[in-house]
Amino acid sequence: MRFANAGTAEVPVRSLLFVLFAAVLASCATAPPKNPSDVCSIFFEKEDWYASARKAQRRWGIPVPIQMAIINQESSFIEDARPPRYRLLGILPLWRRSSAYGYGQVKDETWDWYRTKTGNRSADRDEFEDVVDFIGWYAHQSYKSLGISKSDAYNQYLAYHEGHGGFRRKSYLSKPWLMRVARRVETTAARYRRQLLTCQPSLERLLASD
Structure with missing residues (x-):
């Protein structure tokens, strides 16, 4: 006993x-930012995010507001976001719907492509700095191979979601819901751009003081 x-x-x-x-x-x-609808609030809360996003813009040419709008749509700024699982009989969890992971919801094979091409082998999908660099790099590939302007949030998002092959085939035309989402990304990017104009001088001063 x-x-x-x-x-x-x-x-x-x-x-x-x-x-x-x-x-x-x-x-x-x-933790995700407390006010994801306001890019100024995001950057003042997450002190190193603005520097990372600005670095990606300078390296690849995609505007900071578009980077942030894509992340907002893909993960709501949740670092370890994953797609939901399929469920047996609606109850028992099975496998996930894809290998997408992290801030940018990037699939395994696409992330491996990025790491190989850039030499950034230590990059992680749950690290904000790595993900904004990935988004900038991918937008640059979309510009080179598809001719999509780096300031075109709508079409950049469609290429991001469907892949370059899917965009060429215009697979999004059979997905009205996806085109609505792309418009939402475009609207968010435009709002972030207006907001950033009001706080960017302060953000730059904070960077300069570090």
């Missing part, structure tokens, strides 16, 4: 340790 009691006492202790470990991991995650 002494050993049986000791064994049963271990169960809640193990459970408690598991909960505490999970809580520590959760605390290490980067």
Whole structure:
């Protein structure tokens, strides 16, 4: 009986340790911005994000507001976002609908392509700096291979979602919902652009003071 009691006492202790470990991991995650509809609020809250987005713009030429609008649409700025799982009988979770992951919801094969072509082998899809660089790089490929202006949020998003082959085939024409989403990205980018005009001088001063 002494050993049986000791064994049963271990169960809640193990459970408690598991909960505490999970809580520590959760605390290490980067919380999404409190006001995702306001790009100025985002950048003042996430102090290093503006520098990363500006760096990607200077390297690849895609405007900061379009980068941010794509991330807002894809993940709502949740660093470890994933697609939902298929469910058996609507209950039991099975496999996920795709390998998309992170801020930009980038699939495994596309991320591997980016890392190989840029030499950025240590890039992670849950690191904001790496994801805005990826979005800039991908927009640059869309410009080179498809002729899409880097300031064209609507078509850049369609190419981002459908891939270059899908965009060439105009696969989006059979997806009215996707064209509506692309318009929403375009609208968000335009709002972010207007907002950024009001706070960019302050953001630049903060960068210069670092």
